[in-house]
Amino acid sequence: MDIRAIRTLAGRLLRQPTAPYHEHAVRSEVERICGEHGLESRRDQFGNVLVRLQTGGQRRAMVLAAHMDHPGFEVMRGISAKSWLVRFRGGVPDDHFRPGLRIRLMPGNVPARLGRRVGTERTFVASAAAGAKVEAAPEFAMWDLEPFAVRSGRIYSRACDDVVGVACILATLVELKKRRSRVNVIGVISRAEEVGFHGALAVAARRSLPSNALVVSLETSRELPGARIGEGVILRVGDRTSVFDSDGMRYLGEIAGELKEKRAGFEYQRALMSGGTCEATAYQEYGYQTTAVCVALGNYHNCAPRKKIAEEYVSLSDTLNMVDLLVAAARRMEEFPKLVGKLPMRLRAMGREAQEALAATALG
Numbered sequence: 001m002d003i004r005a006i007r008t009l010a011g012r013l014l015r016q017p018t019a020p021y022h023e024h025a026v027r028s029e030v031e032r033i034c035g036e037h038g039l040e041s042r043r044d045q046f047g048n049v050l051v052r053l054q055t056g057g058q059r060r061a062m063v064l065a066a067h068m069d070h071p072g073f074e075v076m077r078g079i080s081a082k083s084w085l086v087r088f089r090g091g092v093p094d095d096h097f098r099p100g101l102r103i104r105l106m107p108g109n110v111p112a113r114l115g116r117r118v119g120t121e122r123t124f125v126a127s128a129a130a131g132a133k134v135e136a137a138p139e140f141a142m143w144d145l146e147p148f149a150v151r152s153g154r155i156y157s158r159a160c161d162d163v164v165g166v167a168c169i170l171a172t173l174v175e176l177k178k179r180r181s182r183v184n185v186i187g188v189i190s191r192a193e194e195v196g197f198h199g200a201l202a203v204a205a206r207r208s209l210p211s212n213a214l215v216v217s218l219e220t221s222r223e224l225p226g227a228r229i230g231e232g233v234i235l236r237v238g239d240r241t242s243v244f245d246s247d248g249m250r251y252l253g254e255i256a257g258e259l260k261e262k263r264a265g266f267e268y269q270r271a272l273m274s275g276g277t278c279e280a281t282a283y284q285e286y287g288y289q290t291t292a293v294c295v296a297l298g299n300y301h302n303c304a305p306r307k308k309i310a311e312e313y314v315s316l317s318d319t320l321n322m323v324d325l326l327v328a329a330a331r332r333m334e335e336f337p338k339l340v341g342k343l344p345m346r347l348r349a350m351g352r353e354a355q356e357a358l359a360a361t362a363l364g
Contacts, residue, residue: 001175001323007150007316009033009174010167014148014157017106019072020089020192022140023047026068026163030170030189037174046202049189053173056182061213062330063186063288064172065200065279066165067193070158071301073103073141079125082134083115086141088122090194091276092301097122101309102144107136111144143302145311153230153316160297160312162193164319165218172326183330186213193279200279204286214248214333215283216326217292220314222275222300229296229314232267233321236292240274242281247340248291254339255328266321275300293326295319 012033016025030049034041041051049068054061071090078084084105088097101114103126110132115125126141128134145158155164169187176183186209190199203209219236221227227234235252238244256268273294284290295318304310332339 001171001320001327003316003320005174006167006171006320006323009171010155010164010319011148013163013167014155014159017104017109017142018068018070018159018163019074019140019142020069020195021074022072022106023068023191026166027189030068030166033170037177039173039177044203044206044208046199047191048199048203050208051169051173051187051189052185053176054184055180056184059182059184060333060336061184061186061210062333063188063209063213063215064169064218064326065188065190065215065283066169066218067162067190067197067199067279068166069192069194070142070161070163071194073126075105075138075140076123078137082128082132084126084138085118086124086126088124090301092303094122096303096307096309097124103141104144105134105138105141107139108134110134110138112141143309145302145309150316154313155316155319156311156313158302158311160314161220161301162218164220164295164314168218168319168322168326171323172330175323175327176330181331183333185330190279197279197282200282204283204288209288211287213288214251214336215280215288215290216252216329217278217280217283217290218322219278219292219294220297220312221273221278221294223296223298224271224273224275227269227271227273227296229298230318231296232269233318233325234273234294234296235268235270236273236280236294237270238272238274239276239278239281239292241277242284243272244280244284244291245289248289250340250343251336252291252293252325252329254342255332256325259324259328263324265317266324268321268325293322295322
């Protein structure tokens with residue numbers, strides 16, 4: 001895919017505000033993009049979006065899963081005409097919250113500041129900035145950070161996690177349709193992941209996906225030693241809680257290895273990304289064959305050094321590598337048994353050679 005195309009898609013989505021249970025603006029943009037490209041999309045009863053591209057008959061489905069929400073504040077109730085009680089939803093350490101931090105109240109993008117904590121939970125008083133116009137009752141809030149920018153080959157945003165993953169799903173589907181590829185791909189774009197992957201659990205529990213599908217969870221995951229920003233898409237063999245399917249990971253690994261040999265600029269890494277638990281664990285626990293890919297993320301959940309709140313960032317080239325890998329994997333699903341079987345064949349051949357060599361020297 002052209003790097004400008006993924007940059008444009010990501011920008012459209014990242015400029016939309018989002019928080020757990022308040023993903024509506026991102027969802028609307030997802031549906032607009034699907035409409036523009038003739039992609040079939042529908043909402044389930046829980047508000048998740050399922051996008052399907054089935055051009056290859058009854059071949060096995062590949063499911064690409066990502067979520068639309070990002071840690072943020074929900075507005076619990078009004079205190080006065082310009083102050084509200086807000087509660088933070090998502091994984092940010094307590095020591096990053098302090099009075100005076102700037103936030104944006106939605107809808108309306110109203111500038112405000114965080115005030116005193118109320119009680120022992122992450123609940124605070126938030127007050128609109130002096131002179132700010134409040135034209136609609138606020139429902140949620142995000143940190144007052146840049147929605148989208150690209151600098152020195154990196155995407156910066158208040159919500160890379162996991163709206164970049166959503167962009168990659170759409171980019172993959174757009175590219176597959178553009179190439180007229182024979183595929184069966186389902187994009188599951190879910191809600192409320194940051195409070196316990198609620199959207200993904202609802203999809204899995206309702207058995208909304210083909211039982212034999214290969215599920216690939218897409219994430220931006222905290223940069224860790226051995227998995228660095230700018231060094232390629234990461235084959236995520238597991239998260240903090242689970243190790244993912246060996247055959248599924250081997251399939252992605254074979255394709256990634258071939259791409260690296262044949263395509264200049266394609267890079268990949270392989271790592272256990274234990275910074276958090278992702279939707280792959282949810283799907284796997286419901287019996288789906290599950291794998292995961294991610295790109296390394298800076299300032300995870302907006303937590304910057306010295307306990308500051310700042311934009312998250314990812315490499316644009318890593319993001320493009322993710323799309324290229326998924327496009328290739330979707331197009332070659334019929335080769336899954338063949339590619340997964342390469343390693344056993346190599347091991348059996350090595351085993352025969354080993355037995356001959358060992359037998360010949362056993363009495364020495």
